[in-house]
Amino acid sequence: MAALIVVFGTATAEAQERPRLETNEAYVEEVGRTTALQITDATGVFAFVLEGLPSRVKVYPTENYYYFRFIHNGTPYAGSIRLAPSDRDQGRVEFDYYKKLTEWNDAMDSAVHAVLDASHGVQVQQLEPLVYRVTCASKSVVFALNDLSGVRPPPAALAANEKFLGPIFDESGVRFFFVYNSRLKIFHYLLDETVKVADDLYAASGTDRILIGRRTGFAFYRDHHVDRKILIGVYEGNSRVNNYFDGPFDQLPENFIQGEELREAILESDPSVKGQIDRLGNFSDGEGRYLIHPYMLYRKQQDLNRIHACARASVRRLATYHRCFVVEADEVVDARDQRARWPKKR
Secondary structure, X not given: OHHHHXXXXXXXXXXXXXXXXXXXXXXXXXXXXXXXXXXXXXXXXXXXXXXXOOOEEEEOOOOOEEEEXXXXXXXXXXXXXXXXXXXXXXXXXXXXXXXXXXXXXXOOOOOEEEEEOHHHOEEEEEEEOOEEEEEEOOEEEEEEEOXXXXXXXXXXXXXXXXXXXXXXXXOOOOEEEEEEEOOOOEEEEEEOOOOOOOOOEEEOOOOOOEEEEOOOOOEEEEOOOOOOEEEEEEEHHXXXXXXXXXXXXXXXXXXXXXXXXXXXXXXXXXXXXXXXXXXXXXXXXXXOEOOOOOOEEEOOHHXXXXXXXXXXHHOOOHHHHHHHHOOOHHHHOOOOOHHHHOOOOO
């Protein structure tokens, strides 16, 4: 009888882990519903979002954004609640939402941004380190920020002259190690394989050095010299529409940056911003964060081939080899480009 109970318990546990089913029927009915919401009232929309959440939620992304989506009278909206280090202990919370972007309409022309506090009827209270209670009207939600303070890369994953700046949990569900090469003055995002990688990586045509995520579109390069995978590309369409798969540039580990390490690395790599950024890379004029975007935006897999060609040609020149995995800034966006300042997603 005991054996039967064990088998039954195991079967039940496995059944609980089966995939969730989504149907077109549910989608059609959702987009067809007539809904009531004063969409231009930021505080009212914030109350609506909070009411739809359970009493406790986990904020996975390391820039402390809790993302959400909803459909209102046939129009999809996306947005976020953010508990930024500069706001949360002062009783403030950032709130953004906008009509979801598409490749045929990527203009951010309907975005609503608000910093809410007690003057708006919103209270933010710290319960313990990285745990906050947010209250609006009669609804309170506890936001548990992602504590990755104990996460470190394996020593063998770092190349000479590289420094680990912090762990990143991207909104895509993929984790990275954020590193800086002081000799070459470049940054990398390394795939964190100390945990299960939430993607199916397949080899690009022509080389198994380049691996592409079937779900995310993230492209990685298998380093010739170090046992690791470096993020080298993000699908351009995902970047254009500011979705979950636009890459980790907007999920820096702000809760885990030690002292002046990030600012010093940025200024060493780009002295032109001296006196303009704080220790987390935020511009002093409040117009966004310094953009660290070493990976390319690709449209076709073949676009990634030049990185492989560079790596093969440079494989014996270890001093400069890792420069192959950083694209020029003007290939992506300027460090103060609008995309670095978009209301955060999705």
